[in-house]
Amino acid sequence: MTENMKYWRSIQYQEWTDEYKALIKDEFKTGDSEFTSLQRRDMLKLMGASFALAGLGTGCRRPVDKIMPYSKAPEGTIPGIPKYFATTRPSVFGGVGLVVETHEGRPTKIEGNESHPASLGSASIHDQAAILELYDPDRSKTPTKPFEDGRIPGTWEEWDAFAADHFMALAKKQGDGLAFVFGGEESPTLERLQKSVLLKYPKAAFYTHNPMFPKNSREGTEKAFGTGARVLVRFEKAKVILSVQADPLMTGAQALVNSRGFAAGRKIYKAEEAAGMNRLYAVEAGFSLTGTNADHRLPLSVSQTPDFMKALAHELFPDQFGVANFSDMRFVKALAKDLAKNKGQALIVVGENQAPEVHALAHYLNHALGGQGTVFQVTQAPAIQNKNIADLKDALNKNQIQTLVMMGVNPVYSTPRSMGFLDALKKASTLIHVGLYEDESAQGAHWHLPQSHFLESWGDARAFDGTASLIQPMIAPLHASRSDLEILAQIAQLDSRKGLDLVKATWPAIRFDQALHDGVIAGTAYAVVSKSAAMPLLRQGFGGQVGASANLEILFNLDNKTLDGRYANLSWMQELADPVTKLCWGNAILVSQALAKELGINSRVNTRIYEADVVSVSLGGQAVEAPAFIMPGLADKSVVVTLGYGRENSGTIGNGIGVNFFKIMPANFAMTAQGVQIARLGKIEKLASTQEQFAMNGDAIQEVSVLSLDNRDPAKLRTAQEFAAGEQIEKQALPQMTDAWKYSGNKWGMVIDLSSCTGCNACVTACQAENNIPVVGKDQVMRSRALQWIRVDRYFTGDVGNPQSIAQPVPCMHCENAPCEPVCPVAATVHDTEGLNAMVYNRCIGTRYCGNNCPYKVRRFNYLDYSNSGNIYINPLDKERNKFLQMQKNPDVTIRYRGVMEKCTYCTQRIQEAKIAAKREQQDSNHLPDGAVTPACAQTCPTKAITFGNLNDDQSRVSLLKNGPRNYNLLEELNTRPRTSYLAKLRNPNLELA
């Protein structure tokens, strides 16, 4: 420090030695806890020894925890009774309306809002994981500013003082040199505040940065239907759906809605309904969730897709489109025939990696097929003017920007390295970063301001169809944070800077409490217009995309779990198995088996641990090292990577997990590129997966395909035609040695419709949130100890080059003849009076015999102390992390200690809640009405594939389904008499292609 130091704290401070600098630099370091750099085992040894010593002297006592009663109870709060509030999760795809369960003011679980058009009562994995984001211990807790090489905490007062001066000065310059970059989430209040900012700083510029922003699709729509036009698709009305390089069931604005609509056309309960079943074609280079659900799937590289589309256009309308050169005309002809046959009910959706022209062509075809108004609608939204990140980089490089405010974005991580954004950023003299985390972009910022989570702040958002809804806080901010709106209001120097006032000012004319209650603001959807699509200009190459080439192409997809990396620090997302690859805790470069052979990649499968060959992936002069994962069904010349991993400043969970493919992404954010080079490095990396893969080597393929599908047939796969022809799902009449137990009251049961299930994993996250299921970490997943109570099994069938994939969610079957029950020596697992196979944690001593004897292997054992380990098995004594995470816990569900078995309970706490509610209303709690109890998985299921209810009630939905022709029991021949049964999966193949 300087010689003219006026005040000093100590001699060392005054001398300002390097040693001392290092000392104070780390003194209040935020973010990573230092302890986590210790190996868990070292830590444990240390702690074990000290605890043992401490224990010797002091004896063991339980830690003292105090429970305080309310001295003044908040109005309407009954301790122990949860309350539910509507809110909205903002997203670049459009806000999703949610209902949040809160216990004594503490939000614990997120569900969908039935009245919201983007939710329809369901919530995606990301919507649900937002609760964990709220309580993430790694969130930033105070404003920070640079200090020496690192950062130190500041205070909001300091910021306020700084902001007052700084923005006053900027205002004098009309805001010259001031720029903002937003995440592109549409919010009326944000738009209003942006206008206020412009009033104050007329020269200020607004940019949008979001790797998830559907740029090509918006441009394509505007090409077809004019500026501001957006297309809403309605799968429920469609008879034939073609998905081209898209994943409409998993990503994008309408994923939940599309899933619901798609499943609606697949709920075939009687043979005579089979003719009405919809048919899904997928043409894709990767293997998307939509692809796994397709009746016909054509692996096709991205670069060949425009030709495919042209060929299809020609087949459909030969008088309008010329002949195109495409190889697999058999597929195209059959497809075109099918589309043409179903005019008015045929729909084509195109993915983001296709140029806008391809989107425009698809819109034209959709329109020409007569689907407007039924299978799709055109709405008119205001055109979006914001400039993008490339413009921002240019402006920075031209030194046009001195003060840059980054609002909830992380461009330092989520821009291609070749773009050179980080260097451009250094040109700004004042960088202000507002975000939930002190992430990569916060590192160089002159001010990092902690942003309030949407569950702790006021706001609003627009859904994909324009419907606005309010965001209301569930809890006061956990940390010293402010919402983006509040900070913007401060910058705009508005008088009213409280979030609630800001939102109210946007919506002066509505019944505010009604809008809060409903979770939507009525009548705010964009107007549906009727427009004819412009005939697309079919240029050669479609926006620079060339035709088939010998080069390898690479696809940059958003990760199904971490998206663009924003959820990388959420352990629920990391541990969730990818719906298609079943990989967790990391990403990989997916290659087809043919390509792997060609390149000599030989990833050995050691069952759930993949010893994957590490390859170097280079593109445009940039290279990364990544494990190669052999994936069936990919186009031979396409490799697929997902963005969203390899974070450096995401927090304890996400740091260093996986590979950051932004590093090799082309500078223009192209989601696909040609000419990628892949070379084996001779190294091996272990990948974790929750399910044994089949496409690894010849033996494994044989085993799984022969056993699981030809003989065991877990999904009892049938075609719609077979079903219509009355083909029976075989059922066995098994002898019962004793009379079945008669349940006088409720007798619970569940049916899972495999035709509806898309395998999206929403049920897994719902269960994890509802039932306090800990995350165990990569090491433990590789030891096959993941704890999720419901798993989604994935089976492939058919050719390795182009297999079909089947998803099968497997919760506890609650067998009537439960094999787990007689073997427990201490009777810790028993039947209850309503037929549940109950697990008594207090009684369990952990012999694990029940797990051995469960043919479905749905029992989960707490091999280690997972519950108290900071949501990942890093360090069981890291109580600091748990302090936040335990606030998420559902108080109605026991936290399991190590050494006990656990499993799906059919959400017994919800059953109890419903029974208590019935009793309160003086109704018969032993005969609850149908629908009174909905387990978490069934509640959130986007396709409503899971039905739960009372089997004693002949008219309950579950009874009706169980009596239907598609019902079957998994492993029925074992005579376990499961209560959870399945409806056999139906496919609807086009017989011309079969």
Next chain:
Amino acid sequence: MHRGDLVLDEDLVKREDLIRGGLGYHDITEKVCKMAETPFLETHKGWLVGFALAASTLTMFVLAIGYLIWEGIGIWGNTSPTFWAWDIVNFVFWVGIGHAGTLISAILFLFRQKWRTSINRYAEAMTIFAVICALIFPGIHVGRIWVVYFFFPIPNQMDMWPNFRSPLLWDLFAVGTYFTVSLLFWYVGLVPDLATLRDRVKNKAAKLLYGLFSLGWRGSMRHWVHYERAYLLLAALSTPLVLSVHSVVSFDFATAQLPGWHTTIFPPYFVAGAIFSGFAMVQTLMLPARLWLGLKDIVTIKHIENMNKIILVTGSMVGYAYGIEFFMAWYSGNEYESFTFINRAFGPYAWAYWTMVTCNVITPQLFWFKKLRTSITVSFILSIFVNIGMWFERFVIIVTSLNRDFLPSSWHYFTPRIWEPIFLIGSFGLFFTFFLLFVRYLPVIAMAEIKGVIANGDDHHA
């Protein structure tokens, strides 16, 4: 008395003597008591080295158990389909070993197989220690050892019985009963010999202890009458236990519905296997001991050959059982069962299966040759093979059945971690610590009994 005088002794003329070297009553007493009577400071160096090794291994075992309880059984490699692995493999392995002792003592006693007297004490001690090792594993393998008392049918505030339908509970009773009866049987047999030691030792403390445990034995006719009666009764009581205990252990598997476990052949197959492994372990321990303790004349080549014959018979039975399992897997037409057995022999654990078959079925067949079964070296090597093979048999049954069951989605290859071998080796530490203490301080040969079978004619020069 001349041995030609009595018709009863006629077979003795033809047969080889059970005890050789012309040992008389006194020689036997001297030979057997020598080790126990050696003053502490003159303890044999070899014994000290062995004991130090065993005791250190035991210490490691105790520490490992401490860590296991502190951290949780996740320190092992057990997974989600393979909920049981080395923990239960070790348990069954040790219980199996614990079979030979009582079989030799009780069944051979009832069948008047007099050759048993040279080895029964040794074998019984081995049984007791093996069962102790066995009992440790189910104890420590549970998730919550601090509530393991839920297992026992003791009155409690929860008003809960254990679940009598669970084979694990039957197991507890079966092994517990077996242990108790074996211990009593062993101890009753020890009483006259303890009295001998009491009468001979010089050390006061030793005299007191031997005196205490010899229960005032004076060798009077009345004592002998009661002793013989008690011994006979205990032998009769133990006999069914020899057969029941491993049958019940096999129920742990046979009553489960898991393919590879759910078979009716298990009880006889397990008992045969247990006797097989027990005799092999007796051989493994006896062959070096008779050398080091100078008991060649008491434990003769005839004993060794007899035991090898039993190993050959039981080994063949075990091999037959392996074959029948395959036959039934095919004959039953049950695809899960067929898959399990194909998977055993040709799946990822084929190496374990073929290790088992080699050690248990193929190598014991060498005992058809008299030359080999009367060779000390061959006997010792083969006994080690059988020990290894029988450990792998339990591994194959438990792990290969569990790691791939009905739904392929649950399959997971089990890999042990560093702790599994530590626990297995640690249990050997416990076993050998007990065993070395036994060899050092107790009569390793049933002196009183053996004196009844020596050819006390001309040769005897008391």
